Amino acid sequence: xxxxxxxxxxxxxxxxxxxxxxxxxxxxxxxxxxxxxxxxxxxxxxxxxxxxxxxxxxxxxxxxxxxxxxxxxxxxxxxxxxxxxxxxxxxxxxxxxxxxxxxxxxxxxxxxxxxxxxxxxxxxxxxxxxxxxxxx
Numbered sequence: 525x526x527x528x529x530x531x532x533x534x535x536x537x538x539x540x541x542x543x544x545x546x547x548x549x550x551x552x553x554x555x556x557x558x559x560x561x562x563x564x565x566x567x568x569x570x571x572x573x574x575x576x577x578x579x580x581x582x583x584x585x586x587x588x589x590x591x592x593x594x595x596x597x598x599x600x601x602x603x604x605x606x607x608x609x610x611x612x613x614x615x616x617x618x619x620x621x622x623x624x625x626x627x628x629x630x631x632x633x634x635x636x637x638x639x640x641x642x643x644x645x646x647x648x649x650x651x652x653x654x655x656x657x658x659x660x
Contacts, residue, residue: 526589530571532579532604537571540587540602548598551591553655562633563589563598563653569626570602570649578604578646596655597635605646609639 526547530536544567549555553563567587574585588601610627630637630651637651 525591527586529584529586532575532583532585534572534575536585537568537575540571540585541568544587544589544600547589548591551593553591553598559598559653559655563600563655566600566630566633566651566653567602569630570600570651573610573626573649574602574604577608577610578606580605580645591655593655598653598655599650600653601648601650603642603646603648605644607645607647609647610649 526544528540528543530540541564545555545560545564548560548563553560567589571585571587578585583605585605586601586603588599588603590599590601591597592599627637634651634653637649640648640650642648
């Protein structure tokens with residue numbers, strides 16, 4: 525298991541993605557492989573959302589990764605301290621806008637994703653990502 529807190533900044537989100545790929549490599553999911561890239565994308569999207577939409581001044585966000593080798597899944601959890609929940613589907617994912625598609629892509633990559641409440645303020649957005657090229 526990997527758990528780390530990051531500043532709720534773009535730099536914190538980038539660092540979360542980089543450290544996630546290092547942890548995946550340590551678990552035997554090679555850097556640059558399809559599963560590593562897919563998981564890194566999910567981490568990047570959830571961390572970016574925590575920074576852009578879940579930021580509370582003076583509060584960090586947390587990243588937690590757990591690898592289940594028996595199920596061949598990586599669980600990604602990003603926790604922030606803002607109570608607003610993400611929309612399950614963006615208003616205009618098919619439009620020409622340059623934003624608003626991240627969770628649609630997370631939905632396409634992840635086996636499953638969702639939002640959980642937590643004790644204290646905020647929420648945890650989580651996703652289960654296949655750790656192999658086959659979807660489980």
